[in-house]
Amino acid sequence: MxxxxxxxxxxxxxxxxxxxxxxxxxxxxxxxxxxxxxxxxxxxxxxxxxxxxxxxxxxxxxxxxxxxxxxxxxxxxxxxxxxxxxxxxxxxxxxxxxxxxxxNLIGVEEAAKILGLSPGTVKNKCAAGELPAKKIGKTWVLDKTMITKKEGEY
Structure with missing residues (x-):
């Protein structure tokens, strides 16, 4: 670079x-x-x-x-x-x-508010690949443009 x-x-x-x-x-x-x-x-x-x-x-x-x-x-x-x-x-x-x-990057807490889920659930969904996220160190980060609150779909 x-x-x-x-x-x-x-x-x-x-x-x-x-x-x-x-x-x-x-x-x-x-x-x-x-x-x-x-x-x-x-x-x-x-x-x-x-x-x-x-x-x-x-x-x-x-x-x-x-x-x-x-x-x-x-x-x-x-x-x-x-x-x-x-x-x-x-x-x-x-x-x-x-x-x-x-x-556009947000942490688990902000994603939880947007999605109406608990932070623990968001972390689990990140780890399972159910939410588009990247782990930096010990922290999950998400692109807020990639997540929306839809029934069963993220």
Whole structure:
């Protein structure tokens, strides 16, 4: 995976995370850092990461999945890639693609509310392959566009 794509994905994850944990009225990561991110990606990402970690006490299972995604991308980055060399426009495509995918991801609790089921039942249906879900670490995530509340059909 190209360096620009990695940085674009990191920004998308950070933005979704900020939308979940920042208090109402506070600028999201993209609103605050987008203009400098492409010019100094490593330095800007470090600032974003520090700011997000201030909200760690608010992190639930959904936010921990996003942190795991951060870790996965960073683990696959060479130290030589994590620099302030400006990004090309490729990072924007990766950002928007990842942002779109992540904005539709929900955890078991939210899926349970949508489906009118208990969280335990949703987990069981995920494990049995009855619901379209992916397990990230110990947490099931679902695409909310793929689930609807229909009698016996998901």
């Amino acid at each position: 190209n360096r620009d794509i990695k940085f674009g994905r990191l920004l998308a994850i950070a933005n979704i995370l900020s939308e979940k944990v920042f208090e109402e009225g506070k600028q999201s990561v993209v609103q605050k850092y987008m203009s400098r991110y492409s010019q100094k990606p490593a330095k800007t990402f470090q600032k974003i990461h520090e700011e997000l970690l201030e909200y760690a006490p608010k992190f639930g299972p959904d936010e921990m999945v996003l942190l795991d995604m951060f870790g996965e991308i960073l683990a696959n980055m060479d130290e030589s890639e994590f620099t302030n060399e400006p990004l090309t426009e490729k990072y924007l495509h990766a950002f928007h693609s990842q942002q779109h995918r992540l904005s």
